[in-house]
Amino acid sequence: MAPSTKLAPLIKPLPAHAAEAGQRFDLARYRDLSLLPVLLVLGIIGYAVSPAFLTADNLLGVGQQATELSLLVLAGALILIVGRMDLSLESTIGVAPVIAVWLVLPDHGARFNGLGLFPGWTAIPLCLLIGAAIGAINGFLILKLRLNGFIVTLGALTLLRGLQTAISEGQSIINLPSSFRYLGSASWLGVPSAIWICAVLFLLGGSALAWLRHGRALYAIGGNAEAARAAGIRVDRITWIVLILGGTLAAFAGILYTGHYGSIAADQGNGWIFQVFAATVIGGVSLNGGRGTLFGALTGVLTLQLVVNVMTLAGVPALWNQFLNGAIIIIALVISRFTSGEKQE
Template identity: 55%
Template sequence: MPETVLADTPASQAPVPRPKRTALLGGRVPMARLRDLALVPAIVVIAIVGQIVNPVFLQADNLINVLQTMSEIALLVLAQTMILIVKKMDLSLESTMGLAPGIAAWFVVPAAGHGLGFLSGGWAIPVTLAMGLLIGAVNALLIIRFGLNGFIVTLGMLIVVRGVLTGVSGGQTFFQLPESMLYLGTAQWLGMPVSIWVCLILFAVAIVVLGWTSFGRSLYAIGGNVEAAKAAGIRTDRVLWIVIVTGSLLAALAGLMLSGRLASVASAQGNGYIFTVFAAAVIGGISLNGGKGTMFGAFSGILLLFMIQNVLTLAGVPAQWIGALNGLIILVALTISRITGGKVQE
């Protein structure tokens, strides 16, 4: 029997059911499961354990130190989360974190600091961000325009970028950085390092954008089903370009923050960070299959990992064992987070 349509409601204008707002803070998981808050009990437990292990743990100086050392890699987590939501991934973020400030240092640092010194210090930040944009644009071009596999493209880019940094630095560390490169790592606002403020502000913006804007909804739509997203009128290629390039830009900014805190740019800066980035994202509920997860969950994941690392350090665990224990904790936390989320990761 043909479908009956009311006379005053033309078929072409029949109301389309709107998707329900399904999660706390703009996520895509049912409220009843409270997926966004799944790691909060674990964070509270670690805080209590840390205070028992060493009374220094909950002191303001220690907590600020944890947040500051976390802030740089947290920006990589933010970037990777956006990219994972659209069902892509970027392995080159860690090397971008090194090369972008490395090229800037190479241009502005005098010969005594292993640089060329032909640009003034004021160019450091623009050059750093421009390098991030360039790397992201090349990645996006190869992935979107040429349809190449994102994993292979960004793996190749990681190797290329890491090699370029080693080449321009000669395997040495750039130092005598200009004030412009030190600011984000050394300055304070209201008694707290600028890097922490930058991290918190960017995550807050990301939570709002992903949860409460049409652009954020388009990311989830693309990650869920790109063909359906196209059919719905979403300009998928443009959204993917924005996400991939923004991710590299955030990695460059993270590199600037790390370089400022350390007052140097090492030839190996960022190496190995990508493993922690993926661990934090997945523990925080970000699906590798795209279309699921929230920025609040991702932030909780990286915070939990750094709190655990700090507790182990305060407990006097030998540095040689911290890596292995971190890996074990990641597996345990991932299992627990999946149980509390009510679903095992596919």
């Protein structure tokens, strides 16, 4: 039976590349696994630098510190795969917890006073709703008003950062509902709960991308949105859902970060978007959309965290971390350019 005309835009390019299909698949798999040797080398270097590197306390500490960034990377990877970009994720991780706490804490004459409009147990649901609302508004501006996504999310980043500073009055918030502290500080079976949560979310997200029809649609949209639309995929609806999910995950990252450190920092999340892009790109997620896996993105996060940990154990000043992140981003872009198989225009 002849293929449906709706699928023609998707099927048309395949004959030209049919001979390379197996090779392309193998290369894609290699990119997803390419950081595993790097992680092994970092482990060897770390042990050579300090025997404390391979202790359970150190490794669990690295995992705990990676959880918040991991959720931002999970959100960023999904958005990049669908062919979009959201710079406001780094502000959402800070402003969503601040607004949630502001809504539930009563005015008791402390340094930070809230409105007391909702009971304390609603802090986490409110935080997640705020993150979802930020993603929904971004999606409306990008998909309905057809504004440039980079400029919209850059503006949202600045706006939300200013809102966070205004509400918190530029100071850290230490008076937090007990529910906010639990997830980021509790341990389950001797492992921080945040690590369990991240592992489950990455497993669910990776399974959805691999096996669910709507998950596979993300790759189709990111690869060729017009062809996906011609094939009957609701491009705008799915993209909007991904943006909402991204905002929700960023807010959840804010909850874990807040619980881990016991306070909401005035600059929480500042500069994190660069680490998100570094982790996703070195993990094999394409900035052009339609390519990459969550497993690769996760190995990117672990690589960044292990590099910082090894540098710390070696006594390298933390002031070099920002330089290192910038260098990793540039190197990752170069590697991505030459491994993507795309031709120079």
